[in-house]
Amino acid sequence: AKQKGKNRFQVYHPSMDIESYKLFTLEQDMRKALVNDEFILEYQPRVDTKTGKILSAEALLRWSHPEWGRVSPLEFIPVAEESGFIINIGEYVIRKVCRQLFDWKEKGLSIVPISVNISPLSFLKNSLVSMIKEALDEYHLEAELIEIELTESSLINYSENVISVLKELGSMGVKIALDDFGTGYSSITQLKNYKFDVLKIDKTFIQAMDKTAEDAIITANLIQLAHGLNMKVVAEGVETFEQFYSLRKNECDQIQGYLFSKPIPPSSFEQKLLIGSLK
Numbered sequence: 258a259k260q261k262g263k264n265r266f267q268v269y270h271p272s273m274d275i276e277s278y279k280l281f282t283l284e285q286d287m288r289k290a291l292v293n294d295e296f297i298l299e300y301q302p303r304v305d306t307k308t309g310k311i312l313s314a315e316a317l318l319r320w321s322h323p324e325w326g327r328v329s330p331l332e333f334i335p336v337a338e339e340s341g342f343i344i345n346i347g348e349y350v351i352r353k354v355c356r357q358l359f360d361w362k363e364k365g366l367s368i369v370p371i372s373v374n375i376s377p378l379s380f381l382k383n384s385l386v387s388m389i390k391e392a393l394d395e396y397h398l399e400a401e402l403i404e405i406e407l408t409e410s411s412l413i414n415y416s417e418n419v420i421s422v423l424k425e426l427g428s429m430g431v432k433i434a435l436d437d438f439g440t441g442y443s444s445i446t447q448l449k450n451y452k453f454d455v456l457k458i459d460k461t462f463i464q465a466m467d468k469t470a471e472d473a474i475i476t477a478n479l480i481q482l483a484h485g486l487n488m489k490v491v492a493e494g495v496e497t498f499e500q501f502y503s504l505r506k507n508e509c510d511q512i513q514g515y516l517f518s519k520p521i522p523p524s525s526f527e528q529k530l531l532i533g534s535l536k
C-alpha cells in the first residue's frame with residue numbers, strides 16, 4: 258500500500274478494496290485510540306557496556322485495540338506515516354514521556370534520559386521545536402532528558418528544513434540519535450548532513466554478528482567510524498552473550514536488547530530506576 262497517496266484514507270468509498278478498507282479502519286481507530294487513551298508506552302533500558310548501568314531508555318508505543326488486542330507498531334506506525342497522523346502520535350509520545358519523567362522525579366528517583374522515535378514528517382511541521390519546548394517547560398525538565406531517534410522514512414528525504422530543525426533542537430540541548438543505522442533507510446550519507454550525538458546500529462547487523470564474519474567486521478568498523486565522528490554507539494537487538502562480548506571487545510558504548518531487558522511497562526522500569534537510585 259506504500260505507493261498510495263497521502264490523503265487516500267480520509268473518506269471511505271464503497272469501491273475500496275479490502276486492503277484499503279482495512280487501512281481506512283485502522284486509521285480511524287488510531288484517531289479514536291489517541292482520544293480514548295488506548296496507547297501506552299513501554300521503556301527499554303539502554304545500558305553501559307562496561308558497567309551494566311542503565312544510562313537511558315527508549316520509549317516504545319503499544320496499542321491495545323478494543324477488538325483486536327495488541328497491535329504491533331510495525332503495523333500501525335506505517336499507516337500513521339502515510340496519513341500524517343504520525344505527527345499527532347509524536348506529540349502524544351513526547352508529552353507522555355515528559356509527564357512520566359516528572360512523576361518519577363517527584364517520587365525522588367534518579368531519572369535517566371528517554372529517547373523517543375520521531376518521524377521525519379514531524380520535522381516538516383514548524384511547531385515541532387516549540388511543542389517539545391512547551392512539554393519540557395510544563396514539566397520543568399532539562400532538554401538533556403529527551404533524545405530524539407530519527408530514521409529517514411520511505412516518504413521523505415532529509416531536506417534543508419529537517420537539518421535546520423535538528424540544529425535548533427541540538428542547540429536547545431536535545432540529543433539526536435540516528436536510528437536503524439546500516440539499513441536502507443539510514444545510510445552513511447546521513448552522517449554528512451548533521452552531527453548526530455548517537456549512532457544506533459541496526460539489529461540486523463548485531464544478530465548476524467556471531468554467524469557471519471562479514472557482519473562482525475562491519476559492526477566493528479561502524480563503531481570505529483562513529484567514534485571517529487565523535488558519536489556514542491548503541492547496539493540494538495542484543496540477544497546473546499556472544500554478541501555482547503564481541504561488542505564489548507569492540508568498544509561499543511551502549512547495549513539495548515532482550516539480553517538485558519525487553520521493553521517493559523513504566524512500573525517495572527520504575528523498579529529498575531529505584532535500584533539505581535539506592536546505590
Ligand code: C2E
Binds near residue numbers: 350
Ligand atoms: P525501533 O525504533 O528500531 O525500535 C526497536 C525495536 O526492536 C522495538 O520493536 C523493540 O521491541 C525491538 N527490540 C529490542 N530489543 C530487541 C531484541 O533483542 N531482539 C529483537 N528481535 N527485537 C528487539 P517494537 O517495539 O515492535 O517497535 C517497532 C518499530 O516501531 C520501532 O523500531 C519504531 O520504528 C516503531 N515505533 C515504536 N514506537 C514508536 C513511536 O512511539 N513513534 C514512532 N514514530 N515509531 C515507533
Ligand code: CA
Binds near residue numbers: 315406436
Ligand atoms: Ca528507535
Ligand code: CA
Binds near residue numbers: 436437457459493
Ligand atoms: Ca532502531
Ligand code: CA
Binds near residue numbers: 408437
Ligand atoms: Ca525501525
